[in-house]
Amino acid sequence: MRKRVVCLGSNEQEVQDFTSEFAADVDVQHFDNPTNFLSWLAKGEYFDAILDSASLTSPLGLNLIRTLKKDIGIKEPIFWLTNDSVSSGLQSMLVDAGVTDIFSQKIEKEKLLAQLQLTDTGKTAISATQKNPYAYQNPIGKRTFDILVSATALLCLSPLFLLVALLVKLESKGPAFYYSYRVGTGYRIFRFWKFRSMRQNADKMLTSMKNLNQYQTAIAEEPAQQFTSLCAACTAAGTNCQSPLIDSQGKTICEKQYKVAKQAENGAAFIKIANDPRITKIGMFLRNTSLDELPQLYNVLRGDMSIVGNRPLPLYEAEKITTDHFAARFIAPAGITGLWQVSKRGKGGNMSEEERKELDIEYAKNFSLRKDLQIILKTFPALFQKENV
Template sequence: MLAILIKLESRGPVFYYSYRVGAGYRVFKFWKFRSMRSDADQMLDSVKNLNQYQSSSGSSGIRRRWRRRACAKPAWRPARPASSRLVDQRGRIICEQQYRFQRKAAEAPAFMKIVNDPRVTRLGRFLRNTSIDELPQLYNVLRGDMSLVGNRPLPLYEAEKLLTDEYSKRFIAPAGITGLWQVSRRGKGGDMSEEERKALDIEYARTYSMRKDLQIIFKTIPALFQKENV
């Protein structure tokens, strides 16, 4: 029935797959019911500005914070030699704290999450809000690509941004259909920051167990019905 409805609404295949990175950086085909237009991947660049995790949305706040703070200049600290002073793009001398804030504001977000994505079909919104579009991932579980519970397998362009020692720990845990960050906020409304999501992934990788997985599975049922169109 879903296959017929998907075909009736828009041209394209019933199933959609993309290459995802799971445990140990293993790459595999990740399957879903198609909930977007068939040319959604080609439209990705045109909707990146709608990303909820877009750092530019928070960069103005970051700039306001460091502008309000004068750089501390302890009397005991010797002045930097001219050759080692930090200079911004406009040629102004800045302190190390300002430099770090600017670098943080300029970083591209690791994750992609678009509320009310214009590429999603009308049926696709229903499939996503009820998580029915995720059912084909049971095939990935049977193949051994994923587990029922784990950290969400990431698209290649997202995984590439998490190769540092700090964040690579998330890939120790198995990839899963549901996981800690999904049940922590999904279905309850409100935004989760990129840093919160990274922290939850790392926490799960450090502490996952059969008992914790069962707790997450029970919490997944009410989290299936979410309030956001993502």
């Protein structure tokens, strides 16, 4: 009997290529948005497997898989398709969400058909992915601490909340509170609350201002890459290249040079703009004193975040951190304050993107309640430094 496979993703060409290659063995049903797919599913339509090629943070990505497996309770296997290498940490997240196996976009036909054949016997294949040694488990002590601190702070600071909300509304039209979708622990997406510190159309202005991004500027300031046989570091040391690559024409290039050039081509993962013109006067005060962050205590109470952890990222930033060991930053709790904030705050924007990622990974590997208390104590003096983060 022919198998019926659901393909989730926005790339029509990929679906056409798959349909053409598997036409003799598989019927393909394609959906490019979750609403249509869930409506189709609600009609009782049958299928044998799902192939998901969407980005992790898209509406068809990781959250939809969790919904299908843990809320709706579908039994059919879900296969994840990607063009990129997948770190052990990301593998653990995918498996935990309900992914059966991971394929490259160039699907191994025999392997997929073998996986689909197992559905006849009610079995599913077990993925060969490795468990991440740093997989985040929320300790009871840390969660208890978060609940006690956030609940007490929300109660005690309620008069301040009312005052700040009034000042925000008096200066500019719009709501006192603002939320955006952020990506936290395990690539989970949640509403991230702040006091509004920007004009109402701030998000629409961002595209035209990306040239002001401090992280992008740091990339642009790197020496122009000529792809010579030696990078500047090896030349200065008087050694041969320690990490040579061979391009398609057989020419030797330096891996370090290549990585910098590719990063410049793809753009910075983080976005931060000094003297951001979208910020209101009250908003600037709130940011300099970090009062705009207070509503995140509600996120902590809900369990979206912790008091201390790695900063949850906007979707457009998180989508760029999915393939190498930097994905380990998402295997730690998302937090209001964290290691990179207290390590580099007030340094005039001199923190590089790589430094920030490495600090996030360091926290993910070594966090503890004792370390959290140390970071909290360092956070208070950092609040009075000029640089806001």
